[in-house]
Amino acid sequence: MKMEEMSLSGLDNSKLEAIAQEIYADLVEDSCLGFCFEVHRAVKCGYFFLDDTDPDSMKDFEIVDQPGLDIFGQVFNQWKSKECVCPNCSRSIAASRFAPHLEKCLGMGRNSSRIANRRIANSNNMNKSESDQEDNDDINDNDWSYGSEKKGLWYLPFQNPNSPRRSKSLKHKNGKWGWSNGNYNNSTGISYETLGPEELRSLLTTVRGDLSSYPSLPCLPTRSLRCPQHTDEQRRTVRIYFLGPSAVLPEVESSLDNDSFDMTDSQALISRLQWDGSSDLSPSDSGSSKTSENQGWGLGTNSSESRKTKKKKSHLSLVGTASSLGSNKKKKPKPPAPPTPSIYDDIN
Amino acid sequence: LVVSKMNKDAQMTAAINQKLIETGERECLKELPRAKLTECGWKGQLKSHCKEVIKEKGLEHVTVDDLVAEITPKGRGLVPDSVKKELLQRIRTFLAQHASL
Numbered sequence: 001m002k003m004e005e006m007s008l009s010g011l012d013n014s015k016l017e018a019i020a021q022e023i024y025a026d027l028v029e030d031s032c033l034g035f036c037f038e039v040h041r042a043v044k045c046g047y048f049f050l051d052d053t054d055p056d057s058m059k060d061f062e063i064v065d066q067p068g069l070d071i072f073g074q075v076f077n078q079w080k081s082k083e084c085v086c087p088n089c090s091r092s093i094a095a096s097r098f099a100p101h102l103e104k105c106l107g108m109g110r111n112s113s114r115i116a117n118r119r120i121a122n123s124n125n126m127n128k129s130e131s132d133q134e135d136n137d138d139i140n141d142n143d144w145s146y147g148s149e150k151k152g153l154w155y156l157p158f159q160n161p162n163s164p165r166r167s168k169s170l171k172h173k174n175g176k177w178g179w180s181n182g183n184y185n186n187s188t189g190i191s192y193e194t195l196g197p198e199e200l201r202s203l204l205t206t207v208r209g210d211l212s213s214y215p216s217l218p219c220l221p222t223r224s225l226r227c228p229q230h231t232d233e234q235r236r237t238v239r240i241y242f243l244g245p246s247a248v249l250p251e252v253e254s255s256l257d258n259d260s261f262d263m264t265d266s267q268a269l270i271s272r273l274q275w276d277g278s279s280d281l282s283p284s285d286s287g288s289s290k291t292s293e294n295q296g297w298g299l300g301t302n303s304s305e306s307r308k309t310k311k312k313k314s315h316l317s318l319v320g321t322a323s324s325l326g327s328n329k330k331k332k333p334k335p336p337a338p339p340t341p342s343i344y345d346d347i348n
Numbered sequence: 349l350v351v352s353k354m355n356k357d358a359q360m361t362a363a364i365n366q367k368l369i370e371t372g373e374r375e376c377l378k379e380l381p382r383a384k385l386t387e388c389g390w391k392g393q394l395k396s397h398c399k400e401v402i403k404e405k406g407l408e409h410v411t412v413d414d415l416v417a418e419i420t421p422k423g424r425g426l427v428p429d430s431v432k433k434e435l436l437q438r439i440r441t442f443l444a445q446h447a448s449l
Contacts, residue, residue, distance in 0.1 A: 015357070019364055020439040023377075025424075027435060031381045032423035035391065036415045039398045043410050048402070 364443065373442050380438065384431045394423050 042048035064073040082095045088105045103109035107116070368374040385391055401418045402410050 015360075016440070016443055019361060020436055020443060022361060023364070023368070023439045024432065024435050027377055027381055028424055028427055029420060030378060031385060032394075032420045033416065035394060035423065036412065036419050039395070039402075039419075040410065040412050040415050043402055043407060048407075049399075 364446075367446055368442065371442075371446075377435070377438060377442075380435060381427075381431060384434070385427065388428050388431060390423070390426055390428065390431075393426055394419060397422055 039048065063071050065071070066073075069075060079095045083092045084095055084098045085091070086093055086098070086101060086105055088102070091101075093101045104112045104115075107113070365374075368377070398415065398419060401415065405414060
């Protein structure tokens, strides 16, 4: 075979066409064979008839071509106009607004708690000068920080007798400033803890007319043993009421002396205390001023045990800072630190 | 030496086929009907015909030969003219390009 003879150009068109036809036939047959093999495999594997469905189910999923409906036959805005009844408030709410309404209505969900907190904060800000702070305390648990700051550390909120915090807080305060209810118990038989707020209110308002602004306050000063809102006359009255006419009253001179600078002292006390200053004074100073003030309350009449505890506790108190003023002044009319036991001796 | 025309033709065809494979044109040409035939529904028609044949013969007893014998002639006839024409055109083009072997 020579190469020239093999040249295609030598062939006429019919020949070329014939060849083309042959090639085409080959291609078609290849396709058919391939198809046959696929079908045969499907038959033998069992998936050949899988895409056949019965005419009944075919009808179910027929494509819908009507106006206003989608191809599944569903209406577009079907749930927009429907109204649901809220199980909580029994109101009729639009379906698209139902979920958010329920969230607020039941008080669950993030936003509803945020809104509630904001409302509480707003109502707190609005109530500036309330007479019954203790009610707010029950509602909001921010009495210690908020209330005390507002009142300049002079206000000790008196809580619900049933709340677990109450006894704890009072005892805590007692420990700090030697103001123990136990003393009251021993001396007077009256315990502020057991008295309900109503009883206390009546008790204190009858005795001390100045307590009208804080009716249920037993007047427990937070930082100092001398409450600036009441005069000594009032204190004496209460003392007599609680302790009886036979109660041992403090010595007139010392109490008077205390009174003379106690008012100014208390003013300084307030300013000093609000600084939260450190106690840079000797404990004995605080002790002396303390005991004198205790004396003013007539607590010195109690047992020696309570005395000792008071002494210890008074050392720890912050009042030491403020009492420096008092102690400086008091040193003139009174003997210096060591007389702490002597004062008690006097009382006895 | 007398070279029979038939022989020549056969050789010619063989040579051309070889050329087709070598250049990869054959694969390209094969791809064309695969896509086109499915698109035009040729495969769908053939499939329904297959189903008839299978139902006739019985699902279990169908063999490849049966299928081939039944389907191939039908398939060849069902090819739409447009596809046929396009295919032939491509083959002629190829032949013209490779006129000189």
